[in-house]
Amino acid sequence: MSFQLGQIAPGIWSGSFSSFPAGVAVHGLSGRLGGVSDAPYASLDLALHVGDVPSAVIENRQRYLAALGLDASRLVTPEQVHGETSARVTAAEAGRGALAYADSIAATDALITDEEDLPLLLCFADCTPILFLDPVRRAVGIAHGGWKGTVRRIAAKTVQRMQQDFGSRLEDILVGIGPAIGPCCYEVGSEVVDRFRAAFPGHDEELFTEPQAGSVHLNLWAANRIQLEELGIPHAHIDCAAVCTACNHAIFYSYRADGGRTGRMAAVIALKKQS
Template sequence: MSFSLLEIDKTHHIYSGHFSLFPEELAAHGLSGRKGGVSKAPWASLDLGLHVGDDPEAVAENRRRYLAALGLDAARFVTPEQVHGEHIARVGEAEAGRGALVYKDSIPETDALITNVPKLPLLLCFADCTPILFLDPVHRAVGIAHGGWKGTVRRIGQKTVARMHEEFGTKPEELLTAIGPSIGPCCYEIGPEVEAKFREAFPHHEAELFTNAEGKTHLSLWAANRIQLLDAGVLPEHIDEAKTCTSCHHEDFFSYRADGGRTGRMAAVIALRR
């Protein structure tokens, strides 16, 4: 298993993260970098978020470029209004294009999407929060979850596994998953309130979750999401991890913290090919 950042559009120099665990013949997927778009500072340049103050026409062009580079139709993708919650929506042909061009048309108050419809791309936006991708190669279904600290502590990844089992018959031991680039334990300093919530949600995992640097507590969202996928029954060899910090590498990815709170959004995308 491996994660790599590949140039997928040499004309515009667009880079995209790729997990070797996901079979290319079954699903297209990607995690966008920040280069190769048309947005101006502070959203420069491949901003894919319609909700951060960027020019909507620039975002639309960026979305067209990125989806086309993945071989997908930007007019068909589905995206939600992410609210750091735990609601999971199953989407289908009727939702094709929801949120693609108009933010208010996004799936409301939702932080994970799942589908078994071929050629229906799912897209969620991130800037330090953790993308979690899902592929059921047996029942042919895919999903993405938004693992910010609130979603992670509410175990949205684990709940997405359960919802895919409910909707599609997905067996956790057959599910392929990936934890994308996000703020790493190197940079993610937290306060006592957040620490207490994670200690309660993930008892007996303190050594994996927390590190101490100069008297400050740091949290690993990567570990917290891996733990809940394992608790859901996903096999260790079916969890790929980017282990790439968006704050450390904000020249390649948008980072809310490293960019001072005003920045663009990267996207995680997945779609069944057939």
Template sequence: MSFELKQIASGIWSGSFSSFPSDVASHGLSGRLGGVSEAPYDSLNLALHVGDEPEAVIVNRRRYLTALGLDAARLVTPEQVHGEAIARVTARDASRGALSYDDAIAATDALITDEEDLPLLLCFADCTPILFLDPVRRAVGIAHGGWKGTVRRIAAKTVRRMQDEFGSRVEDILVGIGPSIGPCCYEVGAEVAEQFRAAFPGHERELFTEPQPGHTHLSLWAANTIQLEEAGIPREHIDCASVCTACNHAIFYSYRADGGRTGRMAAVIALKKQS
């Protein structure tokens, strides 16, 4: 398994997981290059809610999804609120949030579907994108793993929801943990650290490092991997990009490294039509 970042169209870079079979689904994790947005959103900002010109975002979405072989007019995206709500979407939801943030799926931080040709899109700038693919039952999903979603186990809850909705088996589900702020850069305060200690007892060594006395760093990658394994996903089915958005904010958006005013990358996945 591996994560690869490559140029998929003129100036547009995208990451993907080799563990996800390309004959079942299209997926990608965008970078920040190749779009039309101006600073501080430069340049491939894919979020409508951060203050960028909506016309630029729509052009960027069309460019990126076209490069993935997908129809931007059909994408479905939610209003992300750092919660744990998970929505199953269908063809009736096609285009929700595509052109206006006002009609996005309300107050939701994970989307799942078994509909073909229905791109799911969530936005990120340091939070952890978590992609799911069940190639047997043919179902996909994306979860938004910020620290609040992660400590509330949104990744594990998405697995359970796929089991409930689609009959997915944990031994079949493939998971990709995309670029996000890494333990190298993610310093947290005592209150956040205590919530993770309570949520993941016995995993102190995996979750935390202290590069300097009194400075605690958290690994969202480890926290999401732990909960996925505890949910029954085989370790060999969990592919982590291990790419820090803060270290690499010339390539990816980083809320921390960019000073809080920046664009958003996107995680996208869609089932392909069966031939």
């Protein structure tokens, strides 16, 4: 298993997991290059809620999804609120949030579907994108793992929703943990440390580092992996990009490294049509 980053169209970079069978689903984790947005959103901003010009975002979405071989007019995206709520998407939701943020699926931080040719899209700038693929039951999903969603176990709850709605089995599900702010850069306060210690007892060594006295850094990648393994997802089925968006903010958007005003990368996944 490995995470790969490369150009999928002139100037447009995208990451993917080799562990996800390409014959079942299309997926990608966008970079920030190759779009039309002006600073501070330059240039492939895929979010309609951060103050960018909507027409630029729509053009960026069309460019990126076309590079993936997908139809941007059919994408479904939610209003992300750092919660733990998931929504099952059907063909009736095709296009929700594609052209207007107000039309997004309200107050939702994870989407799942078993519909073919229906792109799911969530936006990120340091928070952790978590992609799910069940190649047996043919179902996909994406979760938004900021610290609040992660400590509430949104990744594990998304898997449980796939089990409930699609009959997915833990041993079949593949997971990709995408680029996000890494433990190298993610300094947190005592309130966050206390919340994670309570939610993940016995995992301090995996979750926390102290690069210097009084400075605690959190590993969101590990916290999401731990909850998935505790649920029963095999370790070998969890692929982590281990790419820090703050360290690499010339390639990815980073809320922290960019000073709080920036664009958003996207995680996208869609089931392919069966031939």
